[in-house]
Amino acid sequence: MTTLDTPLSILGGMSANTFLRDYWQKKPLLIRAGLTDFEPPLEADELAGMAMESEVESRIVIEQGKTPWQTIKGPFTEETFAQLPEQEWTLLIQAVDHWVPEVQELKERFRFLPSWRLDDVMVSYATKGGSVGPHYDQYDVFLVQVSGKRRWQVLAPDAYQDQAIEDIDLHILPDFKANPEQDWELEAGDILYLPPNFAHNGRALDDDCMTYSIGFRAPSMQEVLTGIRDQICEVDNEKHRFSSPSDHEEPHHAEIHHSDISYLQQELKAMIDQPEMLADWLGTYMSEVKYPEFHGDLNQEDTQASLEDALKGVPFFRPGDARICYHAAPDSALIQLYCNGTKIEIDQALEPLIHAICDQVEFDFSTLETDKHKDILPMLSFLISKQGVVHLPAEE
Ligand code: SIN
Ligand code: CO
Numbered sequence: 091m092t093t094l095d096t097p098l099s100i101l102g103g104m105s106a107n108t109f110l111r112d113y114w115q116k117k118p119l120l121i122r123a124g125l126t127d128f129e130p131p132l133e134a135d136e137l138a139g140m141a142m143e144s145e146v147e148s149r150i151v152i153e154q155g156k157t158p159w160q161t162i163k164g165p166f167t168e169e170t171f172a173q174l175p176e177q178e179w180t181l182l183i184q185a186v187d188h189w190v191p192e193v194q195e196l197k198e199r200f201r202f203l204p205s206w207r208l209d210d211v212m213v214s215y216a217t218k219g220g221s222v223g224p225h226y227d228q229y230d231v232f233l234v235q236v237s238g239k240r241r242w243q244v245l246a247p248d249a250y251q252d253q254a255i256e257d258i259d260l261h262i263l264p265d266f267k268a269n270p271e272q273d274w275e276l277e278a279g280d281i282l283y284l285p286p287n288f289a290h291n292g293r294a295l296d297d298d299c300m301t302y303s304i305g306f307r308a309p310s311m312q313e314v315l316t317g318i319r320d321q322i323c324e325v326d327n328e329k330h331r332f333s334s335p336s337d338h339e340e341p342h343h344a345e346i347h348h349s350d351i352s353y354l355q356q357e358l359k360a361m362i363d364q365p366e367m368l369a370d371w372l373g374t375y376m377s378e379v380k381y382p383e384f385h386g387d388l389n390q391e392d393t394q395a396s397l398e399d400a401l402k403g404v405p406f407f408r409p410g411d412a413r414i415c416y417h418a419a420p421d422s423a424l425i426q427l428y429c430n431g432t433k434i435e436i437d438q439a440l441e442p443l444i445h446a447i448c449d450q451v452e453f454d455f456s457t458l459e460t461d462k463h464k465d466i467l468p469m470l471s472f473l474i475s476k477q478g479v480v481h482l483p484a485e486e
Contacts, residue, residue, distance in 0.1 A: 194410025
């Protein structure tokens with residue numbers, strides 16, 4: 091059984107515990123040969139093909155383009171590629187896991203971290219000298235070198251000035267003074283972990299440089315506050331108003347008394363002192379799908395038909411971009427299960443089933459003992475209707 095102390099090959103033999111304690115959200119980690127058994131599912135021309143599709147989010151960065159660090163957004167045509175310079179450009183494709191099921195396999199290797207924080211897998215293909223410029227991200231990211239070589243230079247947040255080159259689309263740091271202690275050449279199989287706000291400059295050292303970025307998102311406190319405010323305003327109403335008690339010494343009629351402020355503080359504290367409401371916001375927010383425009387719920391009829399297939403043993407799988415997470419309050423008999431932005435409440439007794447669904451990728455539900463608990467069928471039906479589990483496509 092894998093525990094948090096088990097050495098993990100993706101961490102070069104380090105355990106999840108050590109990684110979480112010493113590196114996660116703290117400092118970079120270079121992992122030599124962390125991923126040597128991964129067969130990249132996409133060739134460069136397949137990536138170029140994806141970048142021609144209108145639904146796929148793609149961009150090309152050319153260091154010496156019409157402007158410095160020129161960025162062009164996809165979809166592209168054959169002509170775009172024909173007009174690119176020989177070298178020093180990068181093609182980037184966002185959320186490849188959304189389109190390419192094989193990339194799901196890679197995401198599954200990062201289960202030692204909270205899966206509800208995993209955003210997507212971005213793939214870059216660069217020609218020699220290609221770089222997207224020195225920059226920082228708000229994400230924790232694992233930069234996996236999948237083919238070719240790339241040199242990464244990294245600076246801690248307090249080791250660079252956060253300025254940006256003016257009049258260009260990207261936030262490129264103009265004055266990136268590399269630190270020789272954090273200057274590495276990555277070969278296929280090597281991985282570089284970077285916490286948020288660590289500046290990095292990656293430059294392709296050859297013509298077939300492919301990097302997969304596994305990004306972990308965290309909501310900003312601005313997003314949290316806005317979301318929680320919206321959530322509170324849905325249930326609070328106009329009648330709940332500021333009504334500070336005036337039992338203090340007579341203030342001047344023009345004075346906003348400090349007791350008015352204490353009153354406001356208490357009211358606001360009470361409004362956010364609702365862990366279940368906070369959990370509900372977080373679960374809903376973090377499980378929202380990345381591309382709502384490409385995602386629909388199954389209607390009742392299709393859900394029912396799929397449920398029947400599932401129970402007959404038709405193979406199902408959990409798609410790589412399905413966002414499933416849950417919250418079990420310590421003093422509650424219920425679990426809130428979130429799938430792709432929606433919630434169902436089920437009995438805590440079904441926690442092992444939730445674990446199985448989040449740990450496995452393919453399913454044969456014919457062995458599920460649905461009569462063991464009244465919540466099993468509603469839960470499965472919910473996951474099917476939200477496309478958290480879907481029919482496994484037949485092999486071609
Ligand atoms: C790249 O793959 O070239 C850029 C990835 C990143 O900087 O996050
Ligand atoms: Co970056």
